[in-house]
Amino acid sequence: MxxxxxxxxxxxxxxxxxxxxxxxxxxxxxxxxxxxxxxxxxxxxxxxxxxxxxxxxxxxxxxxxxxxxxxxxxxxxxxxxxxxxxxxxxxxxxxxxxxxxxxxxxxxxxxxxxxxxxxxxxxxxxxxxxxxxxxxxxxKALKPQQPKPGDYLAMTKEAGIEGALILLLEDKENLERILTPEEINHIEGFKDKLSVVKEGKLARMYGASLLHDVTEGGVFGGIWELATRSGFGVYVDREKIPVHSGLEKICKEYSISPYNLISSGSMLILIGAENYTTLKVKLAECGIELEKIGVLKKEKSIIDLEGNNIEMPLADHLYKALALIKDKK
Known part of the structure; x- marks a missing residue:
């Protein structure tokens, strides 16, 4: 051109x-x-x-x-x-x-x-x-719900959606060595899961106070940004964060964390405990999974259930993986 x-x-x-x-x-x-x-x-x-x-x-x-x-x-x-x-x-x-x-x-x-x-x-x-x-x-110019300690932190779909898809497209020949056909099909299907528009509309409709799409910094980065905006801290249950087996293998291949990998297509939602089940049911009717992964707390820190601090990611792990791919070519 x-x-x-x-x-x-x-x-x-x-x-x-x-x-x-x-x-x-x-x-x-x-x-x-x-x-x-x-x-x-x-x-x-x-x-x-x-x-x-x-x-x-x-x-x-x-x-x-x-x-x-x-x-x-x-x-x-x-x-x-x-x-x-x-x-x-x-x-x-x-x-x-x-x-x-x-x-x-x-x-x-x-x-x-x-x-x-x-x-x-x-x-x-x-x-x-x-x-x-x-x-x-x-x-519509409506006043949303206000977040409060005790509200649930919930997450749609799974971790690493965008990052896993990008890495599979960029390094497919290599990743085909370590992923099963089922895992490849699952990750390729992420191209149809990149939007959070539907869950955003439903979450607001059923009482969510704050929403955040999981972009750079991954799930942990998103949690930090959402907590900062809410003015509170969060107890995070790492074990509840959905991580697919294919993503686990990809992260091991590049020595990166699934929690710090860009994940457009997943949404973090702050919602009152009284509204969580209703929203979960409504999203399930649309084929969208919702998982409670934490609880809002008054103290402004981000910790897991074992009391370990979760630090704010400095950079998304996608770039580390892409640099490794580039060096190999």
């Missing part, structure tokens, strides 16, 4: 002709010569989040949409619109660009969201495709 903006013809064929616009909030959609989308939320709260995808080199469109939409879901908001920035290195080809767009549009369709704008170009400022997403959501 030549350095510079993607041609208008290619933009029309690869993006604009494929965009569907089911949202009534979208007043001005994306198109040639249009530099900004226009939305009308009719008095509801406007929620916005942005994130780049820097660790992965595969599945970029899928990841880009979900990481930002998940942030919107933690506020109990409905993701409405997506803006996407894609920087491609000169060595890449148009097919790679189209794959990113097609993945993003497919995820938008699943979530009922519109791609309303963004930017794309070929530049030697990057050595691999770089994708950054911004998602805009809306929600």
């Amino acid at each position: 030549e350095v510079g903006k993607i041609s208008n013809k290619d933009l029309e064929e690869i993006i604009f002709d494929k965009i569907k616009n089911p949202r009534v909030e979208v007043i001005q959609k994306s198109g040639l010569g249009i530099d900004a989308g226009i939305l009308n939320f009719a008095g509801d709260d406007f929620v916005i989040s942005t994130d780049p995808i820097t660790g992965a080199s595969k599945g970029l469109g899928r990841l880009a949409v979900n990481v930002s939409a998940n942030d919107i879901a933690t506020e109990g908001a409905d993701p409405v619109a997506l803006l996407l920035t894609i920087l491609m290195p000169p060595k890449s080809d148009l097919k790679e660009f189209e794959e990113i767009i097609d993945e993003a549009l497919a995820e938008c369709e699943k979530l009922g969201m519109d791609l309303i704008g963004g930017h794309s170009e070929v530049t030697d400022a990057v050595t691999k495709p770089l994708v950054s997403s911004t998602v805009i959501g809306r929600k």
Whole structure:
């Protein structure tokens, strides 16, 4: 691909002709010569989040949409619109660009969201495709429940969802040596579990006070951030954190922890004990697992049931594993 903006013809064929616009909030959609989308939320709260995808080199469109939409879901908001920035290195080809767009549009369709704008170009400022997403959501201006000591800390799905998927895609030939076919199928299935939008809506509906998607820093990083926002501490039951056997093997291969591995697709939820069972049942009806993994406490520390301190992760273990993979190639 030549350095510079993607041609208008290619933009029309690869993006604009494929965009569907089911949202009534979208007043001005994306198109040639249009530099900004226009939305009308009719008095509801406007929620916005942005994130780049820097660790992965595969599945970029899928990841880009979900990481930002998940942030919107933690506020109990409905993701409405997506803006996407894609920087491609000169060595890449148009097919790679189209794959990113097609993945993003497919995820938008699943979530009922519109791609309303963004930017794309070929530049030697990057050595691999770089994708950054911004998602805009809306929600009713309602006062949420307030967290309190004794509330349950619960977790949906399992640890390491995004990290395990990225590492399998990046180092599949090596990991196929140590994983069973069933474990590979399980981890490959994570691509359909990256969204927390559904559990975010249900959690707010059934009394959750605070939500947090498990991104960089993994489960332990997420617990620290959620506890900090709540103003309280947490007793954590490590044994209750769901860790799949395939993830255990992957972590052993790279000498990393499943608790410190990025896990977009899993949500941490603070909820009163009186509402936990109802939420668990409602999520199970949608095929989403929920596990109580801790309890909120007054003292501002994060400890396990044996009294050991759980430290705030300094960096996500995904990057350590990716560095090892790079060194072997």
